[in-house]
Amino acid sequence: MKILVAxxxxxxxxxxxxxxxxGTGVVTDNVKMSTNPPDDNAIEEAVKIKEAGKATEVVAVTxxxxxxxxxxxxxxxxxxxxxxxxxxxxxxxxxxxxxILQKVVDKEKPDLVxxxxxxxxxxxxxxxxxxxxxxxxxxxxxxxxxxxxxNKLEVTREIDEGLETIEINVxxxxxxxxxxxxxxxxxxxxxxxxxxxxxEEIAASDLGVDVSPRLEQLKxxxxxxxxxxxxxxxxxxxxxxxxxxxxxx
Amino acid sequence: xxxxxxxxxxxxxxxxxxxxxxxxxxxxxxxVHAVIIGQNSADAAKQLSELPVVKKVLSVEGAHYExxxxxxxxxxxxxxxxxxxHIVCSANTFGKNLMPRIAAHLDTSQVSDIIxxxxxxxxxxxxxxxxxxxxxxxxxxxxxxTIRPTSFDPCxxxxxxxxxxxxxxxxxxxxxxxxKREEIKSDRPELGTARIVVSGGRGxxxxxxxxxxxxxxxxLGAAIGASRAAVDAGYISNDHQVGQTGKVxxxxxxxxxxxxxxxxxxxxxxxxxxxxxxNKDGEAPIFSVADYGLEADLFEALPQFMEExxxxxxxxx
Numbered sequence: 119m120k121i122l123v124a125x126x127x128x129x130x131x132x133x134x135x136x137x138x139x140x141g142t143g144v145v146t147d148n149v150k151m152s153t154n155p156p157d158d159n160a161i162e163e164a165v166k167i168k169e170a171g172k173a174t175e176v177v178a179v180t181x182x183x184x185x186x187x188x189x190x191x192x193x194x195x196x197x198x199x200x201x202x203x204x205x206x207x208x209x210x211x212x213x214x215x216x217x218i219l220q221k222v223v224d225k226e227k228p229d230l231v232x233x234x235x236x237x238x239x240x241x242x243x244x245x246x247x248x249x250x251x252x253x254x255x256x257x258x259x260x261x262x263x264x265x266x267x268x269n270k271l272e273v274t275r276e277i278d279e280g281l282e283t284i285e286i287n288v289x290x291x292x293x294x295x296x297x298x299x300x301x302x303x304x305x306x307x308x309x310x311x312x313x314x315x316x317x318e319e320i321a322a323s324d325l326g327v328d329v330s331p332r333l334e335q336l337k338x339x340x341x342x343x344x345x346x347x348x349x350x351x352x353x354x355x356x357x358x359x360x361x362x363x364x365x366x367x
Numbered sequence: 368x369x370x371x372x373x374x375x376x377x378x379x380x381x382x383x384x385x386x387x388x389x390x391x392x393x394x395x396x397x398x399v400h401a402v403i404i405g406q407n408s409a410d411a412a413k414q415l416s417e418l419p420v421v422k423k424v425l426s427v428e429g430a431h432y433e434x435x436x437x438x439x440x441x442x443x444x445x446x447x448x449x450x451x452x453h454i455v456c457s458a459n460t461f462g463k464n465l466m467p468r469i470a471a472h473l474d475t476s477q478v479s480d481i482i483x484x485x486x487x488x489x490x491x492x493x494x495x496x497x498x499x500x501x502x503x504x505x506x507x508x509x510x511x512x513t514i515r516p517t518s519f520d521p522c523x524x525x526x527x528x529x530x531x532x533x534x535x536x537x538x539x540x541x542x543x544x545x546x547k548r549e550e551i552k553s554d555r556p557e558l559g560t561a562r563i564v565v566s567g568g569r570g571x572x573x574x575x576x577x578x579x580x581x582x583x584x585x586x587l588g589a590a591i592g593a594s595r596a597a598v599d600a601g602y603i604s605n606d607h608q609v610g611q612t613g614k615v616x617x618x619x620x621x622x623x624x625x626x627x628x629x630x631x632x633x634x635x636x637x638x639x640x641x642x643x644x645x646n647k648d649g650e651a652p653i654f655s656v657a658d659y660g661l662e663a664d665l666f667e668a669l670p671q672f673m674e675e676x677x678x679x680x681x682x683x684x
Contacts (some may be wrong), residue, residue, distance in 0.1 A: 134630065135495045144499055156612075212467070213476045236612060238631075240494055242479045243458075247437065247467035256438055256543040259464045262605070272546065276605045277460040278559070278614065283546040284436075290542070296612060297599060332476035336489065337502040344637065347658035349649075353671040356643065356661050357679070364641045364658065366563070366620040367587060367682055 119173045119266070119288070121164040122228035123198065124219055125157040125180050125189040128239040141337045153189045156234025158301040160294040163264060164232050165197035165302075172266045175199050177226060181218050183207050187317060194312035195304035201315065202226075206322035206329060212240075214329035216248035221325040223253060228289070230271070235260050235293040246293035256286035262297040369398035371447060372421070373440075373456035373465070376403060376411040378433065383560050384457040386418065386521035391514040392455040393420040393522065394484040400425060402447060402534070404440050406433040412531055419527035429536035434548070435461065438540035441468040446537065448473055448509060453487070458513035459559070459614075470511035477511040478503055482518035496611040496634035516559065517617040517638070551604055558590040558607060563620045566592030566609055566636070567602070570625020570646065570665055574602040579669040580624060586676050588684040592616065592636070594626045610635035625665045628653025645669075 129135060130150040137144055153161075164176045178193035179202040180186045190201035204218050223231060236243040250257035258264075258273035262281070265272040275282045276295050304312070322329060350356045360367045372392040375382040385401075392399045402425040403412045412426045425447065431439045448454060454469060456462040458480040470477040482500075483491035489504045490512065505512075558564065565584045567577055577591075584591050592614075593607040609616055611634040621639035626632060628644070628651055636642070637656050644657035647664050654660040661668060676682065 129495070131631065135498045137499050144495060211476045213471065213474070216471060238496065238611065241496065241611070242477070243463045244467035244470070244477055244479060247464065248471035250438075251441065251468040251471035256540070257464075257468065259437075260460060275460075277548075278606060279548070279550045280604065280606045281549045282434075283548075285544040285546055287542040296595070297605065332505065332507045333478065334504040334506065335501055336504055338494070338499050339502075341493070341497060341500050344642075344656050344658075346655075347642070347660060349654070349660045349662060353661065353663070353668050353675055356659055357672065357675040359659055360620065360641070360643070361679060364620070366641050367676075367679070 119229045120175045120177070120226070121167065121173050121230045121232060122177050122179060122223065122226055123160050123164045123193065124231065124233040124245070125161065125178055125193055126154040126237050127151050127180065127182060127186045127189045128154045128237055131155055131238055137338055137340045141339060143335070143338050151185070153192055154234050154237045156236065156294050156296050157189070159296055159298045160232035160234055161193045161196060161198060162299045162301040163294060166299065167266055168197070177202060177228065179204065179219070179222055181206060181210060181215050181322070190317055191312055192304065194315040195309045196302055199315065201317035202320065203317055204320045204322050204325070209331055210329060211331055211333060212242050212244035212248055213332065214327070215245050216252055217327045218322055218325060218329065219249050220252045221327060230288060231291045233293055235295055246291050250291040256290045258284055258286050258290065259293045260295050261292050262295045264292060264298070368450065368452035369400050369422070370396045370453040370455055371444070371451040372399055372401040373444060373454065373462070374401050374403040374411070374415050375457060375461045376405060376408060378405045378408045378411065380411050381414050383521065383557065384459055384516035385415070386524060387516040387519045388455055388457045388514050389418055389420050389522040390519040391481070391484060395453050395455065395487050398422055400451070402427065402444060404432045404443055406430055416529040416531050417525050417527045418522055420522045421527060421529045424529050424531040425534045426531050427534045427536055431539040434545035436540065436543055436545060437465040437468050438543045439537070440465055441472060442537040443534070444469050445472045447534065451509070453510045453512060455512050455514060457516045459516060462513045466511055466513050473509050473511065475507040475509050475511045476505065477513070478505055479513050480515050481512055482515050496630050497637065498630065515615060517615055551606055555584060556588065556590045558592055558616060559614055561590030561616070561618055563587045563589035564592045564616050564618045565589045565622045565624065566594065566626060567597055567624050568594035568626030569596035569600060571597060571602055577603055582673055583669065583676065586673065587682060594632045623653050624669065626653055627651045628656065
């Protein structure tokens, strides 16, 4: 079984983002960037499946500008075997990314494609589902547990009402929840070794995919700020304020 | 062209956020049709026909729709889409799972999780865990839009009498099989729609200690929430998680107990009307969004809170 894992470079989850004054987006210069957190879970799961002898190869792929390659390098350092970087500049919508990934799937013919359930920058939560639509493959979104059984996966999904379990036939797409596993850290020797692992570079323009945006981002602004509250001295004061001032209990 | 709303239901009745999505749909265009796909879902279809904003109900029945599998739902809606300008549903796990599959088939760039309809082609949506708002204009001929349910009021649920039309089922998708659903049943209000939410974080230290929260929630008629840290630690099940990748809640009162207030948690609750933070760390970021902050050890504060509530003559429910 061969597993393709898609990873995205995003502003680090700990960074308090700032909106650009001209309203064109958020500040990304000199801001710490990392792999989208649930994409780390996707890589971890693929590597674990390989370690359990149920997969033969883990390929990490990213789509984006030059520096996006860092995310592939990181995936190689925690156990992916090789990487693919589809190079493209500018804003990419999930639809465009899923079309590019479809081309990569056509070429690589993986049995499984894993990725995070949502990117923490645009919060779209679309790419995995779109890719499975384009390939007409089954989709297991928001996975918090994956059991590999021959040519099937049993996947537990986190849904609003609780948990749902589905069985999907391979080939299939799985989008990963943060609770799927605990991503490992790359050890220094593995980081060194990862530098020797191959990363294939592909120009998006060579894939014959129209990636032009369909959406126009007219404005990005700061959300309305909450006005500062007060600190209360004790529980009695808190309850009194909730009852008589806020009138919510 | 009309707007097509995808109803969310459990085959017996509509799920509450369908009403919020109906409001959003009606703000895009007053001509709203609603599709309901399920098995033996006639009662829910009838409920849908009674929403005054819905002008026509399309009912699709089939055994393979019983468990709301996106792979089975998407082809039905894609086929219906030719008659509609917009496809709309809630941005909860139902809609998040389903809508992109439809959008990709229609070659449309989806607009996710909108909080405001500015015009039929322009929407406001939060990005970066709600730390920025983006105004997005869609240039696709057909628009696929998911809406943040808590940002739209539920529509009226009675008084309408839309005609119900049967639509032919599509073929079953054979590569996905439903196995089971584990729903946590509770008599408490639903987290997404509750007037009061009491949430616990890592500071609760154990699942057992959540009973301190449960007691207060019972007293207040509140739903119980949790931070991701508390769910990850196994203190409470995932359906309680509030935050960027959990549920977004907008109650009248949100009480955050032992929650430090990571960006990802604030994303799910900072639009609440009144926020209370109880935390022993006076520097915790949760205090920056709290209307009332209490710097205290929660293990002392919660029993006192319960005592004070017991002293009150009346409590709003």
